[in-house]
Amino acid sequence: MPMGVIEALDHEARGIARLEGKAIFVEGALPGETVEFASYRKKNHYEQAHLVRVLQPSSLRVTPRCPHFGICGGCVMQHLEIAAQVAVKQRVLEDTLWHIGRVRPDEILPPIQGPAWGYRHKARLGVRKVPKKGGILVGFRERKSSYIADIQSCPVLHPAVSALLMPLRDLIGGLSICARLPQVEVAVGDRCVALALRILEPLTPVDETRLKAFADQHQVTFYLQPGGPDTAERFYPLPGSELDYRLPEFGLQMRFRPTDFTQVNHAINRVLIRRALTLLAPAPGERIADLFCGLGNFTLPIARSGAKVIGLEGSAALVERAQESARRNGLAERTHFAVANLFECPPEILRTLEGMEKILIDPPREGALEIVKSLPEQGGPQRLVYISCNPATLARDAAILVSQKHYRLRSAGAINMFPHTAHVESIAVFERD
Numbered sequence: 105m106p107m108g109v110i111e112a113l114d115h116e117a118r119g120i121a122r123l124e125g126k127a128i129f130v131e132g133a134l135p136g137e138t139v140e141f142a143s144y145r146k147k148n149h150y151e152q153a154h155l156v157r158v159l160q161p162s163s164l165r166v167t168p169r170c171p172h173f174g175i176c177g178g179c180v181m182q183h184l185e186i187a188a189q190v191a192v193k194q195r196v197l198e199d200t201l202w203h204i205g206r207v208r209p210d211e212i213l214p215p216i217q218g219p220a221w222g223y224r225h226k227a228r229l230g231v232r233k234v235p236k237k238g239g240i241l242v243g244f245r246e247r248k249s250s251y252i253a254d255i256q257s258c259p260v261l262h263p264a265v266s267a268l269l270m271p272l273r274d275l276i277g278g279l280s281i282c283a284r285l286p287q288v289e290v291a292v293g294d295r296c297v298a299l300a301l302r303i304l305e306p307l308t309p310v311d312e313t314r315l316k317a318f319a320d321q322h323q324v325t326f327y328l329q330p331g332g333p334d335t336a337e338r339f340y341p342l343p344g345s346e347l348d349y350r351l352p353e354f355g356l357q358m359r360f361r362p363t364d365f366t367q368v369n370h371a372i373n374r375v376l377i378r379r380a381l382t383l384l385a386p387a388p389g390e391r392i393a394d395l396f397c398g399l400g401n402f403t404l405p406i407a408r409s410g411a412k413v414i415g416l417e418g419s420a421a422l423v424e425r426a427q428e429s430a431r432r433n434g435l436a437e438r439t440h441f442a443v444a445n446l447f448e449c450p451p452e453i454l455r456t457l458e459g460m461e462k463i464l465i466d467p468p469r470e471g472a473l474e475i476v477k478s479l480p481e482q483g484g485p486q487r488l489v490y491i492s493c494n495p496a497t498l499a500r501d502a503a504i505l506v507s508q509k510h511y512r513l514r515s516a517g518a519i520n521m522f523p524h525t526a527h528v529e530s531i532a533v534f535e536r537d
Contacts, residue, residue, distance in 0.1 A: 386462065
């Protein structure tokens with residue numbers, strides 16, 4: 105059985121060893137460990153391998169809290185001490201910025217981190233009928249598989265949701281459409297736990313009675329989603345608490361629907377907003393653009409500073425809810441929202457950005473390529489705060505901002521939005537001298 109010494113972790117949290125000039129990516133191995141491994145995929149310059157045995161463990165190795173770790177695909181780093189996870193993500197960010205973008209920040213920001221367990225307020229749970237495993241399974245997919253993992257609890261889910269996994273199995277298994285209900289969208293607000301059932305056939309009256317009884321017993325709100333995300337409608341109870349989250353530091357209440365994009369980690373989101381506003385430094389009367397603004401998660405806190413903010417977003421439904429939140433929080437006069445295709449950046453967007461003194465960008469994994477390419481080489485926004493969920497596209501966009509648009513990468517740091525996963529979020533600040 106081959107063995108090797110693990111030098112580092114890659115962006116998928118696999119241990120990297122070197123053997124006869126080849127990189128060996130060993131799942132489950134940690135830096136500093138001597139391990140035995142078995143390769144399951146061999147190429148000329150690298151191999152992918154399973155961990156067979158740890159001969160010399162790392163001092164940072166810990167016992168995973170979840171009994172399903174290694175089977176469920178939700179987490180890949182529960183065996184690594186949490187502070188070391190954050191350090192790994194910071195290194196991945198720095199390495200990616202350099203190897204892809206050939207840029208280094210002037211300053212490394214302290215990483216943003218928070219609770220390691222029970223942090224997930226949003227999740228999409230798969231549902232599948234598997235008779236040989238007892239009937240209905242509800243949960244995340246197995247690692248590298250389309251099968252649903254047979255999990256009874258989940259320590260990264262909000263505790264109220266983790267406690268519902270087994271009751272949901274019984275509920276869905278008793279529905280007439282149990283084979284036509286492929287997923288449950290979970291959303292936890294400050295006052296409400298919502299479950300949006302993706303239904304491919306209508307419920308029967310008996311099904312409806314079962315859902316209502318479950319909602320009363322477990323204090324949850326059901327939504328039914330017969331089509332795309334915007335088709336989700338509240339089913340039961342009709343009167344009752346709305347989904348929302350609060351930003352006490354800014355005196356804001358943000359309503360949302362269970363299928364809307366919101367940050368999954370409410371504690372980290374609050375710290376992230378505070379960090380973003382500190383770096384952006386909005387001042388009363390300044391003109392600031394918030395691109396990919398979604399529900400206005402950053403737009404409204406920026407407006408609370410006294411700045412005039414325009415929020416641009418591709419989803420008309422999210423823009424409508426952002427406008428509603430602005431009115432409800434008394435910020436309608438300082439904000440303006442519009443629907444815009446930010447992946448193509450048409451001329452009207454460019455005209456809007458010409459008058460901005462600062463920009464905040466919070467794009468999806470695809471990044472903001474057309475936006476950064478369209479910025480002028482002189483004039484335009486003096487400061488740009490970029491919040492990223494993909495280090496590779498951040499690095500690509502950073503290369504353009506620095507080499508073509510004459511910005512400096514002043515600072516960058518990791519955000520541990522998803523503890524125990526390999527997912528790296530980050531924040532970066534670009535500024536012109």
